[in-house]
Amino acid sequence: MIVKELQGLVDQNRNKQQxxxxxxxxxxxxxxxxxxxxxxxxxxxxxxxxxxxxxCLRHCFGMNRLSEDLDFDLKTTIDIxxxxxxxxxxxxKEYLYTALQISLRQRGRQILLKFPVLKELKLATKEExxxxxxxxxxxxxxxNHYQLLTTLKSIGQFNYLxxxxxxxxxxxxxxxxxxxxxxxxxxxxxxxxxxRDYYDLLWFMEKKTTPNLDRLNDLLEESLSLQExxxxxxxxxxxxxSTKKRFFKQDLLPFIDNSSILDGYIGxxxxxxxxxxxxxxx
Numbered sequence: 648m649i650v651k652e653l654q655g656l657v658d659q660n661r662n663k664q665q666x667x668x669x670x671x672x673x674x675x676x677x678x679x680x681x682x683x684x685x686x687x688x689x690x691x692x693x694x695x696x697x698x699x700x701x702x703c704l705r706h707c708f709g710m711n712r713l714s715e716d717l718d719f720d721l722k723t724t725i726d727i728x729x730x731x732x733x734x735x736x737x738x739x740k741e742y743l744y745t746a747l748q749i750s751l752r753q754r755g756r757q758i759l760l761k762f763p764v765l766k767e768l769k770l771a772t773k774e775e776x777x778x779x780x781x782x783x784x785x786x787x788x789x790x791n792h793y794q795l796l797t798t799l800k801s802i803g804q805f806n807y808l809x810x811x812x813x814x815x816x817x818x819x820x821x822x823x824x825x826x827x828x829x830x831x832x833x834x835x836x837x838x839x840x841x842x843r844d845y846y847d848l849l850w851f852m853e854k855k856t857t858p859n860l861d862r863l864n865d866l867l868e869e870s871l872s873l874q875e876x877x878x879x880x881x882x883x884x885x886x887x888x889s890t891k892k893r894f895f896k897q898d899l900l901p902f903i904d905n906s907s908i909l910d911g912y913i914g915x916x917x918x919x920x921x922x923x924x925x926x927x928x929x
Contacts, residue, residue: 649744650764652803653677657768667770668901671779672713678762678781679706679717684805685737686719692730695722697788697795698811699820701847707798707811710850712843713902716782720789720812727755727785734758748778758783790865792816818851819863822876825883826867832894840891842898845884845916852923877927888917 653674660670679702687693700718704710731749738744748761762779765771794813800806812820825844832839851858857873864870871879887895895916896909903909 648742649678649681649738649762650767653764654768657770665904666901666906669713669904669906671765671770672715672901674764674768674779675715675781676705676713678760678779680800680802680805681738681742682717682734682760682781682783683800683809684807685734687807687809689733691733692725693808693810695725696720696810697722698809699817700784701843703809703811704817704847704850706800707796707809708814710847711904712846712899714843715902716784718784718786720786722788724787725785727751727758731758734760756785758785790862792859792861792865794859814851814854814856815859816862818856818858819860819866821847821851822858822863822880823866826876826879830894838891839894840883840887840898842887842895842913843902845887845895846899848880848884849916849919849923852920852927855926857927873927877924884917884920888913 656673656677657670660673665673683698683706686696697720698707698718699720700714700716701710701712702714702717705712705714728751731751735747735749738747746763748763750759750761751757752759760781760783762781763777764779765775766773766777771777793816796811796813798809798811800809811817821844824841825848828841828844830839830841831837858876860871860873860876863876892913895913899909900906
């Protein structure tokens with residue numbers, strides 16, 4: 648059943664001549680729905696997990712880019728081994744899917760689900776890995792300053808209620824990522840950026856979202872005004888659109904439906920950022 652659903656997505660998007668990386672992320676999005684259905688229909692977990700991050704923006708607010716990982720903040724601790732076992736049983740008993748491999752990483756803060764489907768779907772050669780990875784990242788709630796919303800999701804066979812942060816709380820998390828995230832790539836260990844962070848930032852600004860400043864300061868462990876925060880973000884944006892411009896595009900490529908727009912999008916990003924940020928400075 649699961650593989651058949653994934654095959655349908657592959658066939659549909661091959662006809663659109665989508666790049667393989669984008670198709671793989673579409674498959675991950677499909678599998679994310681299985682996991683969200685499991686978590687938010689399970690009484691053991693649905694009052695503990697708070698959905699957050701870019702995937703939350705995609706699933707709950709309709710953001711127009713794909714995302715690859717599921718991020719949750721936990722109100723209370725869970726037994727991670729029990730959670731892993733429950734996940735495994737969910738796929739085996741509900742969907743008779745026994746090929747799934749699940750491992751724990753980062754001292755139980757990350758669950759890695761490995762679906763051996765890529766060769767069957769003709770998305771990997773004989774020499775390449777057969778595994779499609781879906782990650783769940785878990786963090787404790789790090790600030791008491793937040794608002795929660797509940798969104799009903801109806802996707803295919805699934806109907807579930809997602810508990811997640813509101814947009815100001817999510818924007819606080821995104822600004823924290825932009826200001827504090829470190830990323831290094833390649834053999835030269837070059838300092839890079841996640842283009843998705845900046846894509847999401849402009850998406851928030853186009854919606855005139857004001858970040859939850861109390862939450863942001865908790866995450867930063869500082870006490871900054873919004874104007875001081877934006878002055879720091881200004882510098883990050885200048886860097887992202889100049890010296891780290893190539894990383895901006897590389898990171899976004901697998902998550903955008905029409906990759907031909909990226910050069911124009913990134914080229915005009917600084918101007919759009921300056922125009923859209925004015926409401927935050929008033």
